[in-house]
Amino acid sequence: MASAELFDDPFDPQEYVERLAWRTPGGGTKGGSRGFDPHMLRDEFIAHIDELKILDGKIQQRAEKLEAALGKESRSYKEKMNELMARNQQSFTQFQSLEDRINYVATKVVHLGDQLEGVNIPRTRAAEAHQLMKYFGEFLSDEFTSEELTNPYRVCEAAEIVHKLHLIAQELPFQRFEGVKSRIVAKYHEIEEKMKDEFKEAHANGDTKKMRELATTLSSFQGYQQCIDSFIEESMRDAFYSNAEIFDEIFALCQKVSRVIDEVFSSPEQVTGKLLTRIYQGHLKGHVDKKLSESRTTDPEKYLQNLFTLYSKTQELSQRLTQFKLGSDSNFIAKLTNGIFKSYLDSYVKVEVKFLKDKATMISQRFYDSKDHVKRQNAPVSSLKAVIADKSRGHITFGLSSNAPNNVKGETFLSQELAINVLQETKMAFGRCRVLSSASTLSNNAVEIFNLLVDHLCNQHIGYAIELCSQNIPSSDSKTEPDLYFFDVAQQTNIIFHLFEKQFSDTLLPLIGSSSRYNECAQKKKGVREEMEVKLDAGLDKCLNAAIGWMKTILKTEQKKSDYSTEKTPDRQCTQACGTVCAYFKKIMEYMRKSLDGNNVDAVLTEYGKRFHRMLFEHFQQFRFTFLGGMMAICDIKRYRECASSLESPFLEDLFESLHSLCNLLIVAPENLREVCTGERLSNLDRSVPHSFIQLRSDYRSARLDRLFA
Incomplete structure (x- = not known):
C-alpha cells in the first residue's frame, strides 16, 4: 500500500519505479529473461497508480484542512493585533495628557520656589548680618560670650565667623577701629594656627574625615598652602629607604597618598601636582645627579648605561603616574622629567659618538695587536699605505715592497669577533638613541651613529683588509704555487657585511624609516657595498690570473x-x-x-x-x-x-x-x-x-x- 512516507525528501522518481519493479514478482532480473513477466508488472503498475490516486486525494484533503486552520488562526492574530494597537494608542494619549499636567505643576512649583527664595534670601542675609554684628560687638568689647567663639571643640565654626569678620575689618577705618581690627587679626591667626595643628594631628592619626573638614575650612585662609606643604612633607617623611628602589618607592608613595588626597582636599589635582613636583625636583633629581656625576667624566660607558637606565625608569614611572589626577596639563610630568634630564640629554649624542669612536678604536687596536700588526690610523684606506711591523725583530717598514719583511701573508686581517663586538656596541647605542633622543633629533642622532659604524667597520676594517690583502695576491708569473687566501677575505667580507646589513634593517631602519635621512643612509650603504664589490672583483680577478698563471707554469714545466x-x-x-693541472x-x-x-x-x-x-x-x-x-x-x-x-x-x-x-x-x-x-x-x-x-x-x-x- 502506498503511503506519504514514500515521498519524503529527497525523492527520486526513477529510483522509486525501479524499487517497485524489483519488489513485483516477475518484474526484476532474477531468473533471467524467463523470469520476467511484463503482464504481471503492468497489472502491478496499474494497481499502484490507483493507490497513488487515492493517496493524492487524502493528501489534498489534509492540505485543505491545514489551509483552513491557518486562515482561521491568521484572522485571530489579526484581530488581537488590532486590539493591542488600539490599547497602545489609548495609553500613549493618556501619557501625553499626564506629561502636560506634570509640566504645568512643575512650572507652578518653580514659580512658587522663586517667590519663596526672593523672600527667604534677604531674611537669611539679615539674620546672618545680625549675628555677625553680635560677634563683632564681642570683639569690640573684648568680651567673648558666644558658644562658637569660646568652645574649643567648635573651631571650624569659629573659623568661618572670624574669616567673615576679618574681611569686614579690612574695610573699616584704621584709626577708629584699630583695637577691634587688631583683636580680629589676632583671633584670625590664632584659629588658623590651631586648625593647622589639628590638621597635622588628624593626619598623624589617619582621621581623614576631620582632615577634610579642616582642609575645607582652611581653604579660605591665607595659610592653606602651608597646610598643603605640611601634608606633603609629612607624607614624604621616611618614604625613601633605598636608592636602588627609589622608583618603586615613589610610585608606592603616590599610590598611598593619592587616596588620602582625593578624600581630604577639594582640589586633589593641585595637591597631587605639588607632591610630584616636590618628589621630582627633590629626591629624584638628587638621585639622578648623584648617580650620573659619579661616572660622567671617568667612565663614559657606565655614564651612558646609567643615563639610559635612569631615563627609561623615569619614563616608565611617569607613565604609571598618569593614573592619578594631575589636572588639565597633559605634559605636566613630561615637563618635570625634562627639568631633571635636560642638561644630560642636550649633550647625550656628543658623549655617545665620542664613546663609540673610542670603543671601536680600542676593539680594532686590540685585534691588530693580537696579529702583531701596526696600522697607520690617519692614512686613508684607499691609499693602501699601512705600517707593517715585525715587533719581535724591532723592524718597522712602510709600504708593501717585495724586499721588506711583512707579516700579512696568509692573514686576512678580518675578524667576525671584532665585527660582532662593534655591531653590538652600535646596537646598544641605537637603543639608547631611541630612548634619549627627542622626536626632532632622533633621525640625526641615529645617522651620526650609523656614519661612525660605516667608517670603523666598513672602511677602516673591511676596506683596509681587502686592499691590504689584495696587494699580497701573487702575480700570474709566480714561480711557486700561489697562496690564494684572498678567497677567505671575500668569504669573511660577505659574512661581516651581511651582519652589517641586518643591523641596518633591524635596528637603524625603525629609527629613520619615516624621516628624510633614510634615503641618505640607504644610498651610503649602497655606495659602500658597491665600493667593496669593485675591490673584491679586482682581487678575485688577480686570484684567477694567479691560478691560471700557475697552471701555465705546470704545463710549461711538466x-x-x-x-x-x-x-x-x-x-x-x-x-x-x-693530471697535475686537473688536481690543482x-x-x-x-x-x-x-x-x-x-x-x-x-x-x-x-x-x-x-x-x-x-x-x-x-x-x-x-x-x-x-x-x-x-x-x-x-x-x-x-x-x-x-x-x-x-x-x-x-x-x-x-x-x-x-x-x-x-x-x-x-x-x-x-x-x-x-x-x-x-x-x-x-x-x-x-x-x-x-x-x-x-x-x-x-x-x-x-x-x-x-x-x-x-
Whole structure:
C-alpha cells in the first residue's frame, strides 16, 4: 500500500519505479529473461497508480484542512493585533495628557520656589548680618560670650565667623577701629594656627574625615598652602629607604597618598601636582645627579648605561603616574622629567659618538695587536699605505715592497669577533638613541651613529683588509704555487657585511624609516657595498690570473713535446702535466665554492672556466701531434672536460665540447677532414680556427692538407 512516507525528501522518481519493479514478482532480473513477466508488472503498475490516486486525494484533503486552520488562526492574530494597537494608542494619549499636567505643576512649583527664595534670601542675609554684628560687638568689647567663639571643640565654626569678620575689618577705618581690627587679626591667626595643628594631628592619626573638614575650612585662609606643604612633607617623611628602589618607592608613595588626597582636599589635582613636583625636583633629581656625576667624566660607558637606565625608569614611572589626577596639563610630568634630564640629554649624542669612536678604536687596536700588526690610523684606506711591523725583530717598514719583511701573508686581517663586538656596541647605542633622543633629533642622532659604524667597520676594517690583502695576491708569473687566501677575505667580507646589513634593517631602519635621512643612509650603504664589490672583483680577478698563471707554469714545466709527438701507444689515461693541472683546478674550484655564495660563485666559476679554456686552447697551439700523440691529447681533453663539467655551466660545457671537436681534427683521416670541418659542431667557428689545429698535425705538409683551406 502506498503511503506519504514514500515521498519524503529527497525523492527520486526513477529510483522509486525501479524499487517497485524489483519488489513485483516477475518484474526484476532474477531468473533471467524467463523470469520476467511484463503482464504481471503492468497489472502491478496499474494497481499502484490507483493507490497513488487515492493517496493524492487524502493528501489534498489534509492540505485543505491545514489551509483552513491557518486562515482561521491568521484572522485571530489579526484581530488581537488590532486590539493591542488600539490599547497602545489609548495609553500613549493618556501619557501625553499626564506629561502636560506634570509640566504645568512643575512650572507652578518653580514659580512658587522663586517667590519663596526672593523672600527667604534677604531674611537669611539679615539674620546672618545680625549675628555677625553680635560677634563683632564681642570683639569690640573684648568680651567673648558666644558658644562658637569660646568652645574649643567648635573651631571650624569659629573659623568661618572670624574669616567673615576679618574681611569686614579690612574695610573699616584704621584709626577708629584699630583695637577691634587688631583683636580680629589676632583671633584670625590664632584659629588658623590651631586648625593647622589639628590638621597635622588628624593626619598623624589617619582621621581623614576631620582632615577634610579642616582642609575645607582652611581653604579660605591665607595659610592653606602651608597646610598643603605640611601634608606633603609629612607624607614624604621616611618614604625613601633605598636608592636602588627609589622608583618603586615613589610610585608606592603616590599610590598611598593619592587616596588620602582625593578624600581630604577639594582640589586633589593641585595637591597631587605639588607632591610630584616636590618628589621630582627633590629626591629624584638628587638621585639622578648623584648617580650620573659619579661616572660622567671617568667612565663614559657606565655614564651612558646609567643615563639610559635612569631615563627609561623615569619614563616608565611617569607613565604609571598618569593614573592619578594631575589636572588639565597633559605634559605636566613630561615637563618635570625634562627639568631633571635636560642638561644630560642636550649633550647625550656628543658623549655617545665620542664613546663609540673610542670603543671601536680600542676593539680594532686590540685585534691588530693580537696579529702583531701596526696600522697607520690617519692614512686613508684607499691609499693602501699601512705600517707593517715585525715587533719581535724591532723592524718597522712602510709600504708593501717585495724586499721588506711583512707579516700579512696568509692573514686576512678580518675578524667576525671584532665585527660582532662593534655591531653590538652600535646596537646598544641605537637603543639608547631611541630612548634619549627627542622626536626632532632622533633621525640625526641615529645617522651620526650609523656614519661612525660605516667608517670603523666598513672602511677602516673591511676596506683596509681587502686592499691590504689584495696587494699580497701573487702575480700570474709566480714561480711557486700561489697562496690564494684572498678567497677567505671575500668569504669573511660577505659574512661581516651581511651582519652589517641586518643591523641596518633591524635596528637603524625603525629609527629613520619615516624621516628624510633614510634615503641618505640607504644610498651610503649602497655606495659602500658597491665600493667593496669593485675591490673584491679586482682581487678575485688577480686570484684567477694567479691560478691560471700557475697552471701555465705546470704545463710549461711538466708537459713534454714527446707527450704528443710519440709513436708509441698511450699506456696511461692522461699525461702527467694534465693530471697535475686537473688536481690543482679542482682544488681551486672547491676553494671558490667554500668561500663564495649565491650568484657570486656562479659568476666567478664561469669566468674561471673561460680562462681555463683559453689557456688550454693556447697551450695546444704550441705542439705538433702525431696520430698517437693526438690520441693522448684527446685523453687529456677528456680529463679537462670532466673538470669543466664540474663547474655546472652549460656555456662552459659547450666551449669544451668545441675544443674536443677541434682536437679530434688531430686524428681524423685526411680524406674525412673536410666533412668534419663542415659538421654541426665546427661549422659555426671561423675557418681559421680549425685550420690552426690541422696545421698542428705532423702530416700537414706530407698529406698536403693546406689544400682544404685554399
